[in-house]
Amino acid sequence: MLPTELLMFRVNEGIADPRRLKPTTTNLKLAETLIALYASHVGKQRAELNEEVRALEAGRADFRVLRGLSHLLGQRGEFEAGGNLAPPAVREKVFALAQSHPPSRQRTTDILEQAARALSTETPLTSAEVSAALYADLPDQQTLIAFDPLEPLELIQRFDLAQAQGMLYRAYQLVITARRNEPARYKQLLRYLKLFGLMVTVEGDADYGFTLTMDGPTSLFSGTTRYGLAMAKFLPALLHVTKWDLSAALKPRRDLAWVDPKDEEWSYQVTSEDGYVSHYKAPEEHDSALESGFAERFAKLETPWILEREVDLVPVPGGVILPDFRLVDGERSVLMEIVGYWRPEYLKKKFALLKKSGRTDLIVCVSERLNLEKAGVDPSEFGERVIWFKGVLDPKAVLAVAERIAVKN
Structure with a gap:
């Protein structure tokens, strides 16, 4: 990401709009020059590199763009004290x-x-x-020992995303509307929410979209931007969800002379159609061999049922569950959760959330290899919706249950 002093944006009637770079010949050439400069300074001190960057800035009206690009490249370098002495x-x-x-x-x-x-x-x-x-351990005396370059277009894309992330530094509320995705990436989304410590409330359904509300720390931590930084780190994960809209409420910056002192709140809006590119690794299609194996075996069946991958967020009190699959046959559908090999603490939470959901259209597939007694859970309370399996989950057994419990959409 970029430090606050390198963020470039404008505010029009309370709407914050970050700076974006067009992939013009001039911008691509600038990116290429900077990338080559960093690559040529491997083995040299940071002070020499900084001096070369300052020389490039001289007389340029877009020096802040150059500094921003350079800052992002610096994050891809590895610096350490040169020599063999401590x-x-x-x-x-x-x-x-x-x-x-x-x-x-x-x-x-x-x-x-x-x-x-x-x-x-x-x-x-x-x-x-x-x-x-x-x-030699002072920052400007450190030696660039390794550098992982980007292509010029990738650097411009990274700059654009960093500017968008910077809008969220001062966010105290984030509202995401995630419409039905195929295939969906909700599970990765929830993992990053947990990773960055974001508190989320989920409402809605697959047909009309899910609303994820993340309330920031305004009332808890007043002036800090710590929660906003977590929201900024979360944004690249959101880019892997294919259909969404984001609206953020921001605290106005008072350190800028051009800011209207009457502004009490700024708004930042971004959607999946805005063309930002994530540098986070895309999630795997399946989270486990159990799920991928089941999908492969299901694909070989001749059946009117269609297997969809992770298309429902199911809000429950105290959390949210994300079933592994949805089975659809015309207007009928069922959800499906595979409970494989997990720790007792996970199993206890998993079954508690499944019970709280109150969903009667949810098939629960449970491995007989699990130590359920140690986890203190009893899947039998789900009645006919439970399917027990050993090493392989039989899709025919799942379809048999689906025929009995499916509900109309």
């Missing part, structure tokens, strides 16, 4: 030798030579090497 150990030795004598040019040379002799192991050190190591 700077803290070198400083400790040199400062100890210098304590009892007044400074002078000759005395400094003598101290460095003494430190070199003291710090030498198998290979003798020179005073110049000791001098270079003294502050």
